[in-house]
Amino acid sequence: MTAVLPIKYDPTSKTISLEESVPLSSTKDFQIEVSQINTLYSDFIKTNSELPPPPTKEAFTQNLSMMVKKMHESAVLLMRQKSFEEAAKKFDIALGLASARSKFESFQATLPELMICLIGRCDAYTNAGFFVEALEDAEVLILLGSTIPDNHLRRGICKLNLGDFVTAKSDFERGLAFNSKHPILLKLYDICKKLIDEENGDV
CATH class of the missing domain: 1.25.40.10 (Tetratricopeptide repeat domain)
Structure with missing residues (x-):
C-alpha cells in the first residue's frame, strides 16, 4: 500500500503545505523540507525557463x-x-x-x-x-x-x-x-x- 504524504497544494500561491490535521510539534523537520521545496519552486518560477540555469559564473547575479x-x-x-x-x-x-x-x-x-x-x-x-x-x-x-x-x-x-x-x-x-x-x-x-x-x- 502506497503511503500518502499529509500535504496539500495551493494553485494560487503555487506552494505546498501540511494538512491542518498534522500536529506541528511532531513535524518540525518535515516543515523545514516543505519550506525548502517552496523556496526552490519559487526560484524556479522566477527563472521563466523549462529548466533551472546551471550554477555558472555567468548565471551569478x-x-x-x-x-x-x-x-x-x-x-x-x-x-x-x-x-x-x-x-x-x-x-x-x-x-x-x-x-x-x-x-x-x-x-x-x-x-x-x-x-x-x-x-x-x-x-x-x-x-x-x-x-x-x-x-x-x-x-x-x-x-x-x-x-x-x-x-x-x-x-x-x-x-x-x-x-x-x-x-x-x-x-x-x-x-x-x-x-x-x-x-x-x-x-x-x-x-x-x-x-x-x-x-x-x-x-
Whole structure:
C-alpha cells in the first residue's frame, strides 16, 4: 500500500503545505523540507525557463553582489566610527541580500559573501556587547569554516564575556591548533587559564 504524504497544494500561491490535521510539534523537520521545496519552486518560477540555469559564473547575479558590497562597505565605515549597533544592522541587511540569491545560483560564489557579512555582523555584535547574538553568528562561522582560527577566537571571546571560561579556553585551544602563534588567541588563552584558576581557588 502506497503511503500518502499529509500535504496539500495551493494553485494560487503555487506552494505546498501540511494538512491542518498534522500536529506541528511532531513535524518540525518535515516543515523545514516543505519550506525548502517552496523556496526552490519559487526560484524556479522566477527563472521563466523549462529548466533551472546551471550554477555558472555567468548565471551569478552581479547586481546583487554590488548591493551586498555597498551595504558591507557602509557597515565597515560605521565600525570605524565605533557605531557598532548601527553597523550590525547594516551587516544584517547585507547578509539578507546575500541570502536572497536564487538557490540555483552557485553556492561556491555565494559562500564568501555570506561569510564576510556574517563575520562583520559577529564582530559588530561583539563590540556592541551583544555577546549572545555574536555567539550565534560565531557558531555558524565555525560550521562554515572550522579550520579558520579567528572563527574559534570569535566564539571564545563570546564565551569569555558570558562567563563560560572553560569552554572559552577550549575554543582558544582549537584556534591555536590551526595557528599556534596567533597572538590574540595566545593572550586570551592565558587570561582564561588564570580566570579558571581563580574560580577554582588555585591562585
